[in-house]
Amino acid sequence: MLTESEAWKLLDTVPDPEVPAVSVVELGIIRELRCRDDGITVVVTPTYSGCPATEVIGLAIRDTLAAAGAGRVELETRLDPPWTSDWIGEAAREKLRAYGIVPPTGRAAVGGAQPIRFVKQALSCPRCGSRDTERLSEFGSTACKATYRCKSCLEPFEYFKPI
Amino acid sequence: MVADMTQATPPSLEHVEYVLRLGDNALILGQRLSEWCGRAPVLEEDLALANMALDLIGQSRLLLTHAGRLEGKGRDEDQMAFLRVERDYRNLTMVEVPNEDFGRTTVRNFLFSAFQVLLWEKLVASSDSELAAIAAKSLKEARYHLNHSAEWVIRLGDGTEVSHARTQAALDYLWPYSAELFAANPTDDAVSAAAIGPAWGELEAAWEAMVLPVLSEATLVVPARTPFKTFGKFGRHSEHMGHLLATMQYMQRTYPGATW
Ligand SMILES: [Zn+2]
Numbered sequence: 001m002l003t004e005s006e007a008w009k010l011l012d013t014v015p016d017p018e019v020p021a022v023s024v025v026e027l028g029i030i031r032e033l034r035c036r037d038d039g040i041t042v043v044v045t046p047t048y049s050g051c052p053a054t055e056v057i058g059l060a061i062r063d064t065l066a067a068a069g070a071g072r073v074e075l076e077t078r079l080d081p082p083w084t085s086d087w088i089g090e091a092a093r094e095k096l097r098a099y100g101i102v103p104p105t106g107r108a109a110v111g112g113a114q115p116i117r118f119v120k121q122a123l124s125c126p127r128c129g130s131r132d133t134e135r136l137s138e139f140g141s142t143a144c145k146a147t148y149r150c151k152s153c154l155e156p157f158e159y160f161k162p163i
Numbered sequence: 164m165v166a167d168m169t170q171a172t173p174p175s176l177e178h179v180e181y182v183l184r185l186g187d188n189a190l191i192l193g194q195r196l197s198e199w200c201g202r203a204p205v206l207e208e209d210l211a212l213a214n215m216a217l218d219l220i221g222q223s224r225l226l227l228t229h230a231g232r233l234e235g236k237g238r239d240e241d242q243m244a245f246l247r248v249e250r251d252y253r254n255l256t257m258v259e260v261p262n263e264d265f266g267r268t269t270v271r272n273f274l275f276s277a278f279q280v281l282l283w284e285k286l287v288a289s290s291d292s293e294l295a296a297i298a299a300k301s302l303k304e305a306r307y308h309l310n311h312s313a314e315w316v317i318r319l320g321d322g323t324e325v326s327h328a329r330t331q332a333a334l335d336y337l338w339p340y341s342a343e344l345f346a347a348n349p350t351d352d353a354v355s356a357a358a359i360g361p362a363w364g365e366l367e368a369a370w371e372a373m374v375l376p377v378l379s380e381a382t383l384v385v386p387a388r389t390p391f392k393t394f395g396k397f398g399r400h401s402e403h404m405g406h407l408l409a410t411m412q413y414m415q416r417t418y419p420g421a422t423w
Pocket of ligand 1: 125126127128129130150151152153154155
């Protein structure tokens with residue numbers, strides 16, 4: 001059987017399938033580990049309700065822990081509190097940027113109505129650093145990212161949305 | 164059936180009905196939005212519509228699973244989604260009418276997501292803790308849907324002559340369907356009394372305060388209310404619902420219980 005800290009270390013090697021630059025631990029979706037006599041229970045929270053990566057992540061968690069001799073691996077889904085991009089740590093944010101995805105800026109909005117306007121957010125291009133960028137769409141290749149374009153180097157890039 | 168020790172009395176029929184409504188709205192609009200996959204006017208919007216469809220279908224899975232548990236007849240999310248008959252669906256008629264064009268799809272997403280945001284904000288405090296958890300999660304997603312669709316309503320309405328005309332036609336078509344959102348009914352009364360969720364009629368003023376300024380900025384004219392009424396949330400659907408279900412249910416009807 002594995003100890004809890006061994007299991008955390010192992011899970012920190014499981015990449016997010018959509019954003020492989022960060023691990024599922026760094027993303028903040030592993031909420032709790034409970035060691036049992038015959039195995040381990042992993043409590044996971046989904047990023048977005050419809051995130052298609054959720055099932056793949058579950059399989060990867062099982063495979064990784066089972067291969068390391070964790071015994072019977074059980075997955076438990078926890079919705080409350082809901083996942084927030086605020087749980088992505090500083091080191092992971094830098095990994096995202098190096099990977100070409102601008103990490104979420106500031107804190108996720110809590111409560112209150114959002115202004116319904118063309119929200120212009122000056123993001124720095126992760127490639128050339130220019131602040132002359134524009135948003136193309138609030139959504140990108142996955143729900144968690146928005147699509148931007150750099151007007152200096154003309155490259156598109158993605159922004160991990162605060163939520 | 165497993166006894167639930169945390170609940171002294173079984174969930175009321177109205178409670179099940181209310182959760183079913185939420186789940187069916189998300190499911191049916193998710194199905195409609197997924198029809199855009201590969202067909203949207205530009206790539207960015209193709210991705211956005213598919214992502215919003217995924218959010219909605221994800222929400223509907225949580226809600227239909229919850230409704231099935233409350234109902235206590237052993238039905239899972241798939242049975243709820245794919246093996247009910249038309250009259251058992253509790254979604255608003257507004258979400259089942261065809262997409263028509265990008266204008267109508269956008270205006271519907273806007274009117275509906277504004278309502279969703281207000282509703283989820285209230286449901287976060289539901290006496291049903293599972294529903295409250297689903298609401299807290301869905302609220303974050305609905306806010307993005309609202310921002311996105313509001314921006315497009317303004318861009319299209321205050322755009323070219325053609326985009327304005329099509330968006331106005333979409334609003335003229337959809338506005339009468341929005342009356343159904345707020346229609347009073349005994350389900351809402353019971354659910355509201357049990358602090359499970361608000362009667363939807365309570366949200367009307369806040370909804371208008373949210374949508375009217377955007378429609379006005381989009382230079383669109385809001386039609387007057389008429390006696391036109393729809394009853395999708397009571398299970399009486401439009402002629403479009405059967406066609407939608409035929410497509411959506413085909414696989415499970417042909418191979419009941421199929422998994423992959
Ligand atoms: Zn650049």
